Amino acid sequence: MTAEQIIFLIVGAVTLISGLMVVTVRNLIHAALWLVATLFGVAILYTLLNASFLAVVQVVVYIGAIAILFIFAVMLTRRQSAETGASVNTNWWMGALMAVLTFAGLAYLLQSWSGFSKQASAIPSGFDAINQLGDALTSPAGFVLPFEVASVLLLAALVGAVYLAFTKK
Amino acid sequence: MNFWNDPLKVAADWLTGILVGWGMNDVFAHVLVVFVGIFVLILILMVIDILLVWIERKVVARFQDRIGPNRLGPFGLIQPFADIIKLLIKEDTTPDGADKVVYNLAPMLSMMSVLILWAVVPLAPVMLGVDLNTGLLFVIAAGSIGTLSIIMAGWSSNNKFSTIGAFRQVAMMISFEVPMLAVMLIPTIFAGSMGMNAIIQSQDIWFFWLSPLAALIFLIAAIAELGRSPFDLSEGESELVAGFNVEYSGMKFGMFYAGELLHAFTFGGFWGILFFGGYRFFGLEQVSPIFGILIILTKALIGYWVIMWVKYTMMRIRIDQMLAFNWKFLTPVAFALVMVTALMNALLRGADSWLYITGMFLSNVIVGWVSLEIVRSIGKKEREKVEGLKPIAEAHH
Numbered sequence: 001m002t003a004e005q006i007i008f009l010i011v012g013a014v015t016l017i018s019g020l021m022v023v024t025v026r027n028l029i030h031a032a033l034w035l036v037a038t039l040f041g042v043a044i045l046y047t048l049l050n051a052s053f054l055a056v057v058q059v060v061v062y063i064g065a066i067a068i069l070f071i072f073a074v075m076l077t078r079r080q081s082a083e084t085g086a087s088v089n090t091n092w093w094m095g096a097l098m099a100v101l102t103f104a105g106l107a108y109l110l111q112s113w114s115g116f117s118k119q120a121s122a123i124p125s126g127f128d129a130i131n132q133l134g135d136a137l138t139s140p141a142g143f144v145l146p147f148e149v150a151s152v153l154l155l156a157a158l159v160g161a162v163y164l165a166f167t168k169k
Numbered sequence: 170m171n172f173w174n175d176p177l178k179v180a181a182d183w184l185t186g187i188l189v190g191w192g193m194n195d196v197f198a199h200v201l202v203v204f205v206g207i208f209v210l211i212l213i214l215m216v217i218d219i220l221l222v223w224i225e226r227k228v229v230a231r232f233q234d235r236i237g238p239n240r241l242g243p244f245g246l247i248q249p250f251a252d253i254i255k256l257l258i259k260e261d262t263t264p265d266g267a268d269k270v271v272y273n274l275a276p277m278l279s280m281m282s283v284l285i286l287w288a289v290v291p292l293a294p295v296m297l298g299v300d301l302n303t304g305l306l307f308v309i310a311a312g313s314i315g316t317l318s319i320i321m322a323g324w325s326s327n328n329k330f331s332t333i334g335a336f337r338q339v340a341m342m343i344s345f346e347v348p349m350l351a352v353m354l355i356p357t358i359f360a361g362s363m364g365m366n367a368i369i370q371s372q373d374i375w376f377f378w379l380s381p382l383a384a385l386i387f388l389i390a391a392i393a394e395l396g397r398s399p400f401d402l403s404e405g406e407s408e409l410v411a412g413f414n415v416e417y418s419g420m421k422f423g424m425f426y427a428g429e430l431l432h433a434f435t436f437g438g439f440w441g442i443l444f445f446g447g448y449r450f451f452g453l454e455q456v457s458p459i460f461g462i463l464i465i466l467t468k469a470l471i472g473y474w475v476i477m478w479v480k481y482t483m484m485r486i487r488i489d490q491m492l493a494f495n496w497k498f499l500t501p502v503a504f505a506l507v508m509v510t511a512l513m514n515a516l517l518r519g520a521d522s523w524l525y526i527t528g529m530f531l532s533n534v535i536v537g538w539v540s541l542e543i544v545r546s547i548g549k550k551e552r553e554k555v556e557g558l559k560p561i562a563e564a565h566h
Binding site: 060 | 196200268271301302303306307309310312313314316317320321324332336339343346363
């Protein structure tokens with residue numbers, strides 16, 4: 001086993017365990033903090049894949065914004081962050097089933113891909129992934145249209161949020 | 170490669186040689202040497218941190234017309250060590266109903282979010298942890314870990330004051346991240362890279378002269394990110410006792426405090442790296458990396474001094490003023506500046522360097538002037554509205 005594989009196994013296990021803790025812990029703030037740990041694990045996986053830009057964006061967006069927003073929402077809406085009593089619905093087995101089915105579907109799809117069992121080829125020196133990504137997102141031959149459509153969608157959501165929060169004077 | 174030209178590599182090779190000579194595996198020896206390097210860097214940073222306490226106290230004393238620590242050792246230099254002994258032997262209290270694990274984790278994360286920044290700080294052309302091509306984004310990502318540590322501290326203390334303080338601090342940090350990230354794009358436009366080393370290498374002329382407004386906005390956003398005065402409303406002593414860290418005692422409080430000082434020093438360093446040429450100073454860094462380290466530490470200290478200067482001469486602002494200032498003034502100006510800079514860069518790229526510099530400088534002056542004029546006219550309108558209202562007592566007569 002190479003060092004990379006050992007790191008991958010450790011990080012994968014930690015990510016999975018924290019993901020499990022997110023859905024089983026009764027204290028909502030603890031669940032949010034476990035979610036942060038899960039997202040961190042995913043960021044490390046991106047780093048192992050040499051996707052440093054995605055790794056950093058994962059931390060900035062998911063931990064710096066979304067997880068913080070979750071914690072804010074929990075702190076502002078509840079006096080007791082620990083759940084006591086029975087859970088609101090008993091559909092946990094349905095959720096577990098969906099998770100297993102999704103995993104099985106993804107595993108099946110990946111297995112039919114030709115590169116599934118191959119070793120990743122080494123990245124040539126001087127290869128700048130961030131430049132490639134920027135070119136792909138902004139060149140007409142690349143993904144400029146989906147990128148712009150997504151931006152407009154986000155802008156529309158932003159305007160909607162401002163409209164909802166705006167009080168008429 | 171001798172010691173004078175690349176001390177880090179020479180030291181690492183020497184240590185690896187010894188370890189391999191003892192019969193250690195090559196890869197394992199390399200990993201161990203890297204760990205030793207990280208440990209030494211953190212050790213040096215912590216020693217600097219101790220001295221920063223002394224510097225901070227001396228400087229604030231001068232600003233307030235006092236002398237500062239002067240009893241222990243020459244110029245009171247032993248005072249911070251005595252402070253540390255005091256912090257270490259203090260009783261370690263945990264409030265009733267506190268969430269123990271989160272409560273103890275928060276100070277560590279706070280310190281970690283600062284130390285991790287030094288992974289991308291280039292001390293000299295050949296002395297840096299990693300030359301990430303996403304260096305600037307890494308800084309923002311480390312800041313979000315700091316945000317997390319503060320909200321953890323505030324919530325787990327089981328104290329209303331700390332929760333309110335954490336709310337304020339986090340609201341401020343996630344707000345000022347926006348103009349900071351926008352302004353960081355300006356050195357990126359000039360250098361064509363987000364890597365710290367590339368940004369420094371392309372500063373044949375300091376980026377401060379190309380974009381003084383960006384340097385100013387970065388400094389303001391950095392001060393807000395640090396939660397220092399005038400943005401220290403999260404620890405407003407008159408309302409919140411001490412804010413998010415009110416329940417912490419002994420060395421756990423010390424971690425927050427030392428983390429804040431080192432954070433200020435680090436952001437002084439980033440200010441120097443992004444706008445004042447980092448380790449470059451008239452080619453002196455080419456002579457030896459040792460000069461590079463001295464130059465960048467001096468620049469960081471000057472940046473830190475400016476941050477202290479602002480802290481000890483400005484009053485605290487209210488939370489609504491802080492939010493309005495960020496979202497209605499700083500963020501639009503930062504975005505406008507990025508757009509203007511990108512446009513000017515596209516127009517002037519092929520031009521002479523003096524034309525490029527003059528054009529950039531003038532466009533900054535114009536953006537700053539126009540935005541100040543807009544703010545002035547809005548302020549005038551608001552004042553007229555208030556002057557038009559009659560006081561209630563007068564209206565009754």
